[in-house]
Amino acid sequence: MQLTTWLRLVLVRPFRGAGHRTALVAAGLPLHLAVIPLWLWLAGAIAGAPAVIPLPVLLTLVVTPLLTAGQRRRYRALVGKDLPRPAVPGPGRNRKSAVRRLTTRALWRQACYHAVAGPLLAVLDLAVLALWAAALVAASLYVWIWALPPQWRVADLGYATQAVYITAGGLALLFLGPRLTGALVRLDTRTAEALLGPSRAEKLARRVADLAESRAGVLDAADAERRRIERDLHDGAQQRLVSLAVNLGLARLTLGDLPEDARKVIDEAHREAKEAIAELNDLVRGLHPAVLEDRGLDAALSGVAARLPIPVRVAVDLPQRPSPTVEAVAYFVVSEALTNVVKHAQATRADVTVARIGATLLVVVEDDGAGGADLAAAGGGTGLVGLAKRVASVDGTFSCRSPAGGPTVITVELPCAP
Numbered sequence: 001m002q003l004t005t006w007l008r009l010v011l012v013r014p015f016r017g018a019g020h021r022t023a024l025v026a027a028g029l030p031l032h033l034a035v036i037p038l039w040l041w042l043a044g045a046i047a048g049a050p051a052v053i054p055l056p057v058l059l060t061l062v063v064t065p066l067l068t069a070g071q072r073r074r075y076r077a078l079v080g081k082d083l084p085r086p087a088v089p090g091p092g093r094n095r096k097s098a099v100r101r102l103t104t105r106a107l108w109r110q111a112c113y114h115a116v117a118g119p120l121l122a123v124l125d126l127a128v129l130a131l132w133a134a135a136l137v138a139a140s141l142y143v144w145i146w147a148l149p150p151q152w153r154v155a156d157l158g159y160a161t162q163a164v165y166i167t168a169g170g171l172a173l174l175f176l177g178p179r180l181t182g183a184l185v186r187l188d189t190r191t192a193e194a195l196l197g198p199s200r201a202e203k204l205a206r207r208v209a210d211l212a213e214s215r216a217g218v219l220d221a222a223d224a225e226r227r228r229i230e231r232d233l234h235d236g237a238q239q240r241l242v243s244l245a246v247n248l249g250l251a252r253l254t255l256g257d258l259p260e261d262a263r264k265v266i267d268e269a270h271r272e273a274k275e276a277i278a279e280l281n282d283l284v285r286g287l288h289p290a291v292l293e294d295r296g297l298d299a300a301l302s303g304v305a306a307r308l309p310i311p312v313r314v315a316v317d318l319p320q321r322p323s324p325t326v327e328a329v330a331y332f333v334v335s336e337a338l339t340n341v342v343k344h345a346q347a348t349r350a351d352v353t354v355a356r357i358g359a360t361l362l363v364v365v366e367d368d369g370a371g372g373a374d375l376a377a378a379g380g381g382t383g384l385v386g387l388a389k390r391v392a393s394v395d396g397t398f399s400c401r402s403p404a405g406g407p408t409v410i411t412v413e414l415p416c417a418p
Contacts, residue, residue, distance in 0.1 A: 008212055015178055017178075018080055018177070018178040018181060018182075020078055020134060020182050021079070021178070021181045021182055021185045022073065022128075022129075022177075023078050023184065024075070024078045024079055024185055024188075025125050025128055025129065025181060025184060025188075026125070026129060027074045027078060028071070028074060028121065028125060028188060029122055029125040029126065029129070031067055031070050031071055031074065031114075031118070031127060032114075032118040032119065032121045032122035033118070033122050034063070034067055034114070034118070035060060035063075035067070035114045035115050035118055035119070036119055036122075038059055038060050038063075038115075039115065039119075045165070047288065060115055061107060061108075063113055063114075063198070064107060064110045064111045064114055065107075066156070066225055067110075067114045067118075068110050068113075068114075068413065071083070071192060071196060072085075072196070075189075075192070079185075081189070083192055083193060083196055083197050083199065084193070084197040084198055084203075085198070090110065094114045094173065099111070100192055104135060105199065106198070106199075109177050109195045109196070109199070110195060110196055110365075112195055113191065113195035113196055117191050117195065121188055121191070123185075124184050124187075125184070128177070128181055128184050129181055129258075131173060131176070131177055131180060132177050132181075134170070134173060135170050135171075135173030135176075136170070136174070137170065138166045138167060138170025139167060139170030139171050139173070139174050140170070140172065141163050141166050141167050142163065142167060145163065146153055166248065192389070201291055211292075214397070230252055230298070241273055241276050244273050245270060245273035245274050248266055248270040248273060249270055251266055251405050252266050252267060252270060254275070254349045291303055292328065292331050293324070296321050296327070297316055297318065297321075297327055297330060297354055298314070298316040298318070298354075300331050301314050301316060301334055301335075301352060301354070303333050303349050304331075304334065304338060305338070305352065308338060308342055308350075309342060310347060310348060310349055310350060311348075311349050311350075311351070312338065312340070312350045312351070312352060313349070313350075313351045313352065314352045314354075315351075315352065315353045315354070315355075316354045316355075317354070317355045317356065318354065318355070318356050318361075319356060320356075322356070322361050322414070323416065325394060326361060326394055326414050326415075326416055327388055328352060329391060329394055329396070329414060330361060330363050330412070330414060331393065332387075332390060333363055333365075333387050333390065333412050334354075334363060334365055335408075336353055336387055337365040337387065337410050338350060338352070338365065340373075340384070341365075341367045341369060341408075343413075344369075344373075345367050345369025345370060345373075345406075345408060346369050346370045347367035347368050347369030347370075347406075347408075348368055349360070349367070349368055350365065350366065350367040350368075351364075351365070351366045352364070352365050353366075356416065359415060359416050360412070360413050360415060360416065361413065361414040361415075362411070362412070362413055363410075363412040363413075363414065364409065364411050365409070365410040366408065366409045366410075367406070367407060367408050368406055368407050369406050369407070370405065370406055371398055371402045371403050371404050371405050371406035371407065371408050372402060372403075372404050373402035373408055374400075374402065384400055387410075387412075391397075391412050391414065394414060394415065395415055396412060396413055396414040396415060397412070397413045398410075398411075398412050399411045399412075
């Protein structure tokens with residue numbers, strides 16, 4: 001069993017995938033050689049007809065997309081690898097769009113692959129294919145000798161000794177061939193990915209876009225989950241508590257012959273039920289108020305302002321509602337900011353302005369309090385830092401201007417889809 005495993009490792013493993021890699025090299029040879037006639041034409045033009053020089057260069061740029069498509073198809077068909085595509089200009093058939101396509105960095109990088117790297121790779125392709133041919137011919141020398149007619153065979157002892165050496169050399173080349181082919185395929189693949197695919201800046205831009213999209217999906221999912229929890233609490237636990245409080249109130253009014261101790265227990269339970277309902281209302285409102293989802297920011301912020309002990313002027317100018325995630329962030333920013341005004345600012349009034357300016361939702365909260373709020377000096381658990389993090393989660397900007405003596409102005413800009 002160990003001998004069989006050893007033979008498999010020595011005789012079979014080096015050749016796994018060698019056929020596909022060799023086919024990839026062979027298929028790449030004509031594509032790598034395709035631009036050489038154009039370069040010979042360019043060399044002749046430089047030597048004898050300088051006015052013709054732009055023609056082979058322009059023709060190289062014209063055939064570059066075709067050669068690039070052939071390279072992508074070669075990798076996809078033979079090794080199942082998709083080369084990433086660089087960013088390309090938008091479609092168009094006018095002269096400006098054609099000039100824009102001809103001047104993109106991606107096209108010139110592709111032209112560099114086909115015109116510079118291609119011929120160099122073609123030399124290596126020819127060398128590797130020639131090595132495979134020589135290895136196969138040398139390793140099968142005795143087969144060729146056996147296939148010759150008897151009268152053509154040479155019985156010289158020296159020739160027989162040379163045939164042994166040639167066969168041994170061919171076998172050695174056969175085992176060397178997969179390594180050289182693999183090295184050439186890796187070199188070709190890395191060169192193709194670097195020049196035919198997107199640049200490093202484009203890859204980073206795509207990565208940032210993917211991360212932004214995935215983060216937006218996570219935020220939308222979290223907001224949807226908050227709304228689901230709010231509905232479950234509002235329609236489930238809250239209704240049960242309301243029913244319990246009603247029943248306890250009826251019991252307290254209708255059961256007049258109860259002992260004093262039992263009446264005190266019912267009164268206490270009724271009071272606890274009402275307090276639990278109030279706390280649950282605050283919890284539900286903190287998760288995602290139903291009025292925000294049903295009637296939008298104007299009604300939700302007006303409700304917040306009506307519950308505060310100081311007068312608050314609310315001005316909302318939105319021609320259309322923003323996305324639910326942005327709307328929720330704006331609501332919580334205003335709600336938390338007004339809570340901070342009541343708790344810490346010693347203010348007598350506050351103003352809230354919400355307006356849509358282009359693709360930006362502008363939120364401004366201003367009060368006439370004592371000021372002195374400093375986001376930079378605030379700790380990680382303070383309300384201002386939490387607001388800044390919530391705004392940053394949707395790529396918004398948060399600023400707080402609060403000089404000593406007031407007023408305090410919180411300005412938030414939230415991006416909205418156009």
